[in-house]
Amino acid sequence: MKNRTVDELLTEIRKKNSDSAFRELYDQCYNRFFRIAFYYLQKDEWAQEVVLDVFLNIWNNRSMLSDVRNFSNYSFILIKNASVNFLEKEGRRSTSALDSIAEPVSSISSPEEQLIDEELFQYYIDAVDALPEKCREIFLLVREEKKSYAQVAELFNISPKTVDAQLQKAVLKLKEKINAFFLDS
Amino acid sequence: MKDDMNQFPKSDNEVNELLNKLVSSTHSPQGSFTADKSFNILQKKLHPAKYRLRPYQYISAAAAIILILGFSWMFYYNAQSVSIKTISTLAEIKKIKLPDGTQVILDRYSSIQFPEEFKKKIRDVKLSGEAYFEVTKNPAKPFIVETQSVNIRVLGTHFNVEAYKDDPSVTTTLLEGSVAVSNKKQNSRLILKPNETAIYNKLSATFTHLKKVDAEKDIVWSQGILLFNSVPMQEIALTLSHKFNVKIEIDNASLRNHKFTARFDNQENLYEILDLLKSTGNFSYQKVDNKIKIQLK
Numbered sequence: 230m231k232n233r234t235v236d237e238l239l240t241e242i243r244k245k246n247s248d249s250a251f252r253e254l255y256d257q258c259y260n261r262f263f264r265i266a267f268y269y270l271q272k273d274e275w276a277q278e279v280v281l282d283v284f285l286n287i288w289n290n291r292s293m294l295s296d297v298r299n300f301s302n303y304s305f306i307l308i309k310n311a312s313v314n315f316l317e318k319e320g321r322r323s324t325s326a327l328d329s330i331a332e333p334v335s336s337i338s339s340p341e342e343q344l345i346d347e348e349l350f351q352y353y354i355d356a357v358d359a360l361p362e363k364c365r366e367i368f369l370l371v372r373e374e375k376k377s378y379a380q381v382a383e384l385f386n387i388s389p390k391t392v393d394a395q396l397q398k399a400v401l402k403l404k405e406k407i408n409a410f411f412l413d414s
Numbered sequence: 415m416k417d418d419m420n421q422f423p424k425s426d427n428e429v430n431e432l433l434n435k436l437v438s439s440t441h442s443p444q445g446s447f448t449a450d451k452s453f454n455i456l457q458k459k460l461h462p463a464k465y466r467l468r469p470y471q472y473i474s475a476a477a478a479i480i481l482i483l484g485f486s487w488m489f490y491y492n493a494q495s496v497s498i499k500t501i502s503t504l505a506e507i508k509k510i511k512l513p514d515g516t517q518v519i520l521d522r523y524s525s526i527q528f529p530e531e532f533k534k535k536i537r538d539v540k541l542s543g544e545a546y547f548e549v550t551k552n553p554a555k556p557f558i559v560e561t562q563s564v565n566i567r568v569l570g571t572h573f574n575v576e577a578y579k580d581d582p583s584v585t586t587t588l589l590e591g592s593v594a595v596s597n598k599k600q601n602s603r604l605i606l607k608p609n610e611t612a613i614y615n616k617l618s619a620t621f622t623h624l625k626k627v628d629a630e631k632d633i634v635w636s637q638g639i640l641l642f643n644s645v646p647m648q649e650i651a652l653t654l655s656h657k658f659n660v661k662i663e664i665d666n667a668s669l670r671n672h673k674f675t676a677r678f679d680n681q682e683n684l685y686e687i688l689d690l691l692k693s694t695g696n697f698s699y700q701k702v703d704n705k706i707k708i709q710l711k
Contacts, residue, residue, distance in 0.1 A: 255456070259449035260442050268440040277447045281456045288460060346439075353436040372437045374444075404429045407436075411424060 235300050243294045251288055259284075261358050262308055268350055269312035275319070279311045286311075301358070305351055349410055356406035360399055367392055368399035500527045503543075504659070507638060512539070515550040516557065519636040523659045524578075544576040544656065546633045549591075564614045568593040573606075574632045578656055587611040587632040595621065640678040640687070647672045647695065651708070658684040661705045669697055669710055 233241075233250075235257065241250035262283060266276035286307065287294070297303045357365055363385070370376045370384070371392070378389040385392070424432075443449065501510055502525035510518040513531050520526055524543020532538075537557040549557045551570030559566040561577035564584045571591025577584040586595050588606040595612045596603040597619060604612045604621045611624040611632070634641045640657065642650055648670040651662040664670045672695055678687055688699050688706070699708045 252453075255453065256449055259452065263443040263447065263449075264440045273443070273447045277443070277452055277455075281452060281459060284456055285459050349432070350436060350439060353433075369442050373441050400433065403433055404426075407429050407432055408424065 239294050239300060243291050255284055261354060265305060265308045265354055266312050269309060275315060279315050283307050283311050301355055352406060352410045356403050360402060364395050364399045367395040371396050497530050498527050499530055500525060507636065514552065517548040519546040521545060521635055522657050541575055541577055543578055546574045546636045548572045563616050564595060564597055566593050566595050582616055584614040585611060587627060587629050589629045638681055642674050642676045644673045644675050646670065647674060650674060654684060662708065663705055664708045666710045
């Protein structure tokens with residue numbers, strides 16, 4: 230589990246210029262950041278570049294971190310903007326690259342639907358992030374990476390039954406969140 | 415929006431489908447894109463050099479960058495503003511439109527220089543030879559014709575300038591509006607009204623102010639017409655030397671002052687003109703090297 234909360238880490242980075250706190254923040258947030266960036270960019274190399282730039286940005290502007298009230302929201306917007314800028318720059322460099330990424334975006338039919346999708350996506354990312362660590366990892370391994378229960382069981386040295394239980398727990402929580410999203414709105 | 419597409423409660427199937435869609439919309443980093451693998455790249459970005467800059471070094475670096483940017487911008491801007499266009503004529507008369515819309519008719523064997531864009535507070539053109547200007551009005555940006563010895567400053571007007579390098583004088587004739595003519599030292603200055611001419615004598619550095627001239631006559635050249643109305647041979651020779659880019663020498667004083675009246679409308683060449691003049695003026699001419707020598711018969 231997390232040793233220190235993100236807010237504690239941010240304070241330490243800001244006040245003490247702590248390299249180690251920054252590394253801890255990086256380890257905690259990297260996967261989340263990557264998933265967000267990939268959602269917009271649909272290309273591993275680009276997502277990596279954007280995420281690293283965002284971390285660089287956070288470090289370089291650490292004195293401003295005190296203004297950040299909600300880091301998960303703040304970082305989402307940071308990554309989104311960086312991704313959009315990256316796409317624009319990339320688009321200027323070569324239109325063919327833009328064409329290839331235009332497809333997954335255009336599969337979403339209308340701009341309004343896309344907006345909903347993005348809001349829902351952010352909701353989903355936060356929900357995944359809020360899952361207990363083990364529960365989250367199992368969910369991602371099984372659902373994203375299509376690993377079998379047996380493979381995951383071996384990886385965590387637990388029984389396939391436990392894997393299933395954890396997975397169901399994650400799915401249930403996420404579905405609750407999805408329902409809550411539509412209830413809220 | 416959300417109301418029509420997403421009534422609540424949603425069916426379990428719909429929610430499952432949404433979750434599937436969300437799961438497949440992105441993925442976690444794999445292989446060489448994981449947090450651990452990527453951290454090395456981040457560190458290179460964080461510490462590009464072996465040593466890290468101290469705060470004041472950052473400030474000096476920033477200042478240096480700003481200076482460099484500033485200078486390059488200045489350089490760029492100036493380099494742009496000096497991108498000057500030169501148009502010269504040989505045996506033809508050319509109509510030119512300047513970037514501000516000003517119309518210029520450039521006489522034969524003349525040249526004009528102007529920036530491709532009038533960025534400065536003045537519209538600055540340089541003239542050698544003869545040209546007729548119809549200047550587009552712009553009181554905020556005075557139009558200045560610079561010649562070797564005289565500057566003509568205008569706001570928007572029609573005028574003719576005759577400023578051949580080797581001539582002893584520069585002649586400015588105004589057709590419309592008003593212009594101020596001054597020499598380079600700015601110690602002598604004349605304001606012209608329509609149908610007035612300023613003749614600047616380069617040797618004495620003084621202006622002669624001619625009033626009630628027939629200004630239209632001074633620009634008949636722009637239609638390819640040569641008009642001499644009781645003009646001494648000396649001046650005709652000068653005009654012809656400009657129009658045809660040759661040197662003309664007259665070796666007789668009375669012939670130099672002999673006055674002719676003639677008009678050439680049809681793009682006659684130099685020899686056609688001289689042939690016509692020589693019969694009434696009783697002279698002969700011959701071509702020696704690049705010169706025309708005129709003698710009494």
